[in-house]
Amino acid sequence: MSVLVVDFGAQYAQLIARRVREAHVYSEIVPASISAPEVARRAPGAIILSGGPKSVYEVPAPALDPGIYELGIPILGICYGAQLMARDLGGQVEATGAGEYGRTTLTRTGASSLLSEWPEESTCWMSHGDAITLAPAGFVVTARTPGAPVALMEDEARGFVAVQFHPEVGHSERGQELIAHFVHHVAGLAPTWTNTSIIEESIEAIRATVGEERVLCALSGGVDSAVAAALVIRAVGRQLTCVFVDTGLMRQGEGEQIEETFTRQFGVDFIHVKAAERFFDALGGVTDPEAKRKIIGELFIREFEAVARELAGDSHGPRFLVQGTLYPDVIESGSAHAANIKSHHNVGGLPADLSFELIEPLRALFKDEVRHVGEELGLPEEIVWRQPFPGPGLGVRIVGEVTRERAAILRAADHVVVDEIKKAGLYHELWQSFAVLPAVRTVGVMGDGRTYAYPIIIRAVTSDDAMTADWARLPHELIERIANRLIREVEGVNRVALDVTSKPPGTIEWE
Ligand code: XMP
Numbered sequence: 001m002s003v004l005v006v007d008f009g010a011q012y013a014q015l016i017a018r019r020v021r022e023a024h025v026y027s028e029i030v031p032a033s034i035s036a037p038e039v040a041r042r043a044p045g046a047i048i049l050s051g052g053p054k055s056v057y058e059v060p061a062p063a064l065d066p067g068i069y070e071l072g073i074p075i076l077g078i079c080y081g082a083q084l085m086a087r088d089l090g091g092q093v094e095a096t097g098a099g100e101y102g103r104t105t106l107t108r109t110g111a112s113s114l115l116s117e118w119p120e121e122s123t124c125w126m127s128h129g130d131a132i133t134l135a136p137a138g139f140v141v142t143a144r145t146p147g148a149p150v151a152l153m154e155d156e157a158r159g160f161v162a163v164q165f166h167p168e169v170g171h172s173e174r175g176q177e178l179i180a181h182f183v184h185h186v187a188g189l190a191p192t193w194t195n196t197s198i199i200e201e202s203i204e205a206i207r208a209t210v211g212e213e214r215v216l217c218a219l220s221g222g223v224d225s226a227v228a229a230a231l232v233i234r235a236v237g238r239q240l241t242c243v244f245v246d247t248g249l250m251r252q253g254e255g256e257q258i259e260e261t262f263t264r265q266f267g268v269d270f271i272h273v274k275a276a277e278r279f280f281d282a283l284g285g286v287t288d289p290e291a292k293r294k295i296i297g298e299l300f301i302r303e304f305e306a307v308a309r310e311l312a313g314d315s316h317g318p319r320f321l322v323q324g325t326l327y328p329d330v331i332e333s334g335s336a337h338a339a340n341i342k343s344h345h346n347v348g349g350l351p352a353d354l355s356f357e358l359i360e361p362l363r364a365l366f367k368d369e370v371r372h373v374g375e376e377l378g379l380p381e382e383i384v385w386r387q388p389f390p391g392p393g394l395g396v397r398i399v400g401e402v403t404r405e406r407a408a409i410l411r412a413a414d415h416v417v418v419d420e421i422k423k424a425g426l427y428h429e430l431w432q433s434f435a436v437l438p439a440v441r442t443v444g445v446m447g448d449g450r451t452y453a454y455p456i457i458i459r460a461v462t463s464d465d466a467m468t469a470d471w472a473r474l475p476h477e478l479i480e481r482i483a484n485r486l487i488r489e490v491e492g493v494n495r496v497a498l499d500v501t502s503k504p505p506g507t508i509e510w511e
Helices: 010-022 036-042 067-069 080-088 176-187 196-212 223-239 254-265 275-285 287-311 367-376 404-423 476-487
Strands: 002-006 029-030 046-050 075-078 093-094 099-107 121-128 131-134 140-145 148-155 160-163 215-219 241-244 267-274 320-323 358-361 432-436 442-446 451-464 493-498
Touching: 002 010, 002 320, 002 432, 029 223, 036 067, 046 176, 067 080, 075 080, 080 093, 080 131, 080 148, 080 160, 099 432, 121 131, 121 148, 140 160, 148 254, 160 176, 196 223, 196 358, 196 367, 215 223, 215 275, 215 287, 223 241, 223 320, 223 367, 241 254, 241 287, 254 267, 254 287, 275 287, 275 404, 404 432, 404 451, 451 476, 476 493
Parallel strands: 002 029, 002 046, 046 075, 075 160, 131 148, 215 241, 215 320, 241 267, 320 358, 451 493
Antiparallel strands: 093 131, 099 121, 099 140, 140 148, 148 160, 432 451, 442 451
């Protein structure tokens, strides 16, 4: 049994879906336009209405098909979702002028099964302008805050709960408890969505789809393709061939680590395409960022195709292709998509005209779930917890022409940055931390001589989803250690700078 999270505002919906899954119940996000018959067809065990940026009285404010309230399915409304329930079921929502933003004290006002273990007062996180001022018939008001006379209301008979604060955010002290209580006790759903059950179900599904056929997988070095491949290996091990295209633009040791893991540990059929020379040849003299991306993306596909065609020449060639597509990529959301700032060539992705059938074993999973599944499948920590890396690799961190020499400088510099960040215990905390090589050289003095060499820029950011990011406030001592090592250990570098740009206005990568 799953929980449907109705999306009235994308960030909130994803966070809620993850919290439900942390309570070990599967959850999916659906657009606010979903109809009652469609909900009935999906037969969820519960529904959660997410928060959103609008007021219920704004026109046009996203609404819910009223038939959904009649399906006999427990519903939890959060923030905007709570106000929608209040308005739709006969209560009242008003712009009281007493909006609350941030931490607020929640006070219990009545007997509540949800709050039975809670103290009289606790801290919750609010973000609302309007407030519910009158609960609909059938509801009991069980908590309030200074700006929300109805911060929590419950209708036990129907299994309806409406909460004005955001239980899904970490600042709400006992928020996760509230979500888990709703899912397990109000809706009565058993906590059966665990890493083990995810793995078992995927293995069965892969076996059923693949049968005796052969499967191909492009490993990129990243977490997603590695976990997808590891799942396929568990399911149909010997039928899989993994292809790793070394573009010459990977991080230090990345190719060797992947080859080692997949050949030694998993004993799988592994093709290591050493294509670096061809990439450098194709990139010679090219400085335009979009042109570079295009060349890398297209050449990758050509290299991969060549292997795939060769394998397909054999009558027992692969029929299926494994893709590491994640849930956030497939959510059919009600929210408008962000503008396309850069052409994110899906390097490591699917050559569009190859006639494979796709297997996407991670289609239902969020990134953190993928990591835990990877750990359980025995992938090394270094692969499972690796920071995101762009498909075009170091190519988008080398401003100007990509040459063998400049790629070597950046790879060595990147290794130093990552190594020191790891030693400082910050690698997991940061979204990304890496080195950038600009297209200028500057004058310096080392020993007795004048140098004319490249600066390295340290780029470290915190982020939740890469849509926005802040530059990381690295400790000065750490920056000093990195800078000293960069100049001592990386030939061709004589200066170090720190990028203090957030996103926006900057992007995370330099190109
Ligand atoms: P930007 O630089 O746009 O990057 O702030 C956002 C996130 O996307 C990654 N990135 C890419 N990933 N192919 C990818 O698969 C690409 O072409 C690409 N360009 C950027 C980047 O590392 C960051 O995590």
